[in-house]
Amino acid sequence: MIGNLLQPELIELIRQRNFSQLRAILSEFSAPDLAEILTDLSPDDEAVLLRILPHDLAADVFEYLAVEDQEKMLHALGTEQVARILNDLPPDDRTALLEELPAAATQKLLNLLSPAERKVAADLLGYPKNSIGRRMTPEFVAIQQSWTVAEVFEHLRRVGRDRESLNQLYVVDDKGRLVNWVRLRNLVVAEPGTPVLELFEPQLVTLHAADDQETAVATFRKYDLTVIPVIDTKEKLVGVVTVDDVLDVLEHETTEDIQKMGGMEALDAPYLRIGLMHMIKKRAGWLSVLFISEMFTATAMGYFQGEIEKAAVLSMFVPLILSSGGNSGSQATSLIIRAMAVRDVALKDWFKVLRREIVTGLALGLVLASIVLMRIFLWPNREKLYSKHYALVALTVAFSVVGIVLWGSVVGAMLPILMRRLKFDPAVCSAPFVATLVDVTGIVIYFNVAFMLLKGTLL
């Protein structure tokens, strides 16, 4: 919003090369606001503004940009400037940026770092993709278990200025293994001579660097913490994860899930900013797969063409019946995918889920069946519309609806569980995916019920 108001003015000043005026305007904003302003400009204009900003502020602003903007900007900046910015980024943000880049670019950028910084970045990049190791920061305060409160404060005065959070101080042994932690608030009120041993917390929650980020989210939620220490396989303290990093991961994962549940591949960038061709590709894939699968409905309908020619009234209800299966399947699949994502439902619960969906599917089917029975039996010109066998037609539709809603609920609920069991992403069981599956079987169910009930009368 800020960007939109300022944009014409800024672009005009860039064109005029009026840098002093530009600097005066930009100095009125904070780093997150500047990031928002820059985002609305072209990459070249962005790069110009970033060059104008004081060195520290430029790194701050860069940190607040989305990763795709960071990439574009890096292409537009000179190498020396890139080096300065990279060196000032916090390690976790730098990792997030580097892992999005092609391998060759990553290597080139790593070379721009100072040797100490490069070691940190390379360490972080050594952990598997989507692991906590990639999201942690080495900016924690470690203290020795033999120290007193006074010694801790002396240590804090030396290193405290560079560390993000001082609320938690992590106690390590002489091999760097995490032993326990103490709260700064307890140190502040303690006598200077107190050994830190006496202030140890009763509970130590840790994450392993190789754990996946979903585990981190679940742990943060379970223990209501804001920072969790990360240890390696030798129990050495290697970093800390903060909940705000996890918040970003969580939002990103959820967006991907929702897009997959809508029946498409997840997009790499926000809707308004992804290239149109790129978005069309991401949507066309699944849409084509679903379309080709749905062609089996035409095959199935073709198989029953004789029946349709004899009783065209039957074809009238096809969309109604299929959509009721698709809708109940959509409900069930959305429920279960989300329940698995927030760990409310585990693989081992599959039988409980099946039982619940059988009961629910039957109940929902009966509700819809009674609606359609009322509709047909109470309609004024029912004989004209549905033939003189309207009662049998009504029963056919009603039975089919019960069967298809039951089937939709069960398939919609069990497929995501099956997918997880087979190590696929459950979110691919989108509403359209389940609807397509249910459609083909729905036609078979419907025409078979019709055949049983209407043989000798309409058929």
Next chain:
Amino acid sequence: MIGNLLQPELIELIRQRNFSQLRAILSEFSAPDLAEILTDLSPDDEAVLLRILPHDLAADVFEYLAVEDQEKMLHALGTEQVARILNDLPPDDRTALLEELPAAATQKLLNLLSPAERKVAADLLGYPKNSIGRRMTPEFVAIQQSWTVAEVFEHLRRVGRDRESLNQLYVVDDKGRLVNWVRLRNLVVAEPGTPVLELFEPQLVTLHAADDQETAVATFRKYDLTVIPVIDTKEKLVGVVTVDDVLDVLEHETTEDIQKMGGMEALDAPYLRIGLMHMIKKRAGWLSVLFISEMFTATAMGYFQGEIEKAAVLSMFVPLILSSGGNSGSQATSLIIRAMAVRDVALKDWFKVLRREIVTGLALGLVLASIVLMRIFLWPNREKLYSKHYALVALTVAFSVVGIVLWGSVVGAMLPILMRRLKFDPAVCSAPFVATLVDVTGIVIYFNVAFMLLKGTLL
């Protein structure tokens, strides 16, 4: 998981009234683990275990229970015990509990609090539902702007032990208005005589108590903070919100969104724990509305019954055509609902969205149309299946698919924006909702295209 292993043993010990053994087992677990263990038991057994725990630990465990478990447990506990637990809960957790209870129960529980505690709870409850005022905690440290570093530390020694976070210290004037904040890490390394004025931060981010919780989520993400101070209309500092409280809100909101996007009302409890009747009600409502709306497809099909009787081949493609509209609509609506939820798309972007969806819809329609053209033209027994006018039938289907995919994409994308404009929740534009809307218009489009192309041949 822990609960499942222990459950039989614990229940057995409760039955035997073997409280000393129970206490010994339970003392080995931390509060979050105990909460998990309790959750798997019946409310009565839960209450027994909570009585056995030491007073402080019981309040800790209670804090980690889900709100619906807390309610059940309160019913099962004696009033005196309830009072002790309530008095020990942090204010924000207490508010979350009280606001879920019926008004009469809330009043009764408020009376159990100590007068000072009651005032805090009532204050928190005075803010509108879903406002930040309900989620904040008054456990912050406020300092005076005239103080020196030494005076701040003296103050911390007095009040520090009770406060959750000391990383941020909030500076207020003599009327309690928030002036600025200082980082503890800067205090730790400063000379004791330094005035806090010299350590002020360059940027102060605040929230208003009446802001909604989504604003808090967006602010946390924009500024990468873990704690934000909350002010009232007179700019007085009234509390702080921490990002872990927002994390819970966010997960909850997203789950509601996903359930609505699946075509149902949001559930009040996790899938496996909500009452079956309750869940059926939440799902039956929308399912019935959609079913009744979808009946218009039967009406529309009835209107074209003459055409179907003449050319039964047309009915074969109805499910295929309708589903392609529903699927493209599902993609568009999922994309836009999520993009609005994470603030990537705003109301004012409606025209940009429309433009993108027109291009995307056309492109996707052409992809699907070419698939169906290939299918019909390359099929060996095409004349037998689709009549000797199969080329015209193929063109009819292809044109309809383009029209319906375009229509589905546009409707799916614009409806959520329209809903938000009319102050409704965009998430009600579920995939099934959009599919139903597109189905009825889809039939009309299809048969009109058929009428134009096939008149004089098949029709």
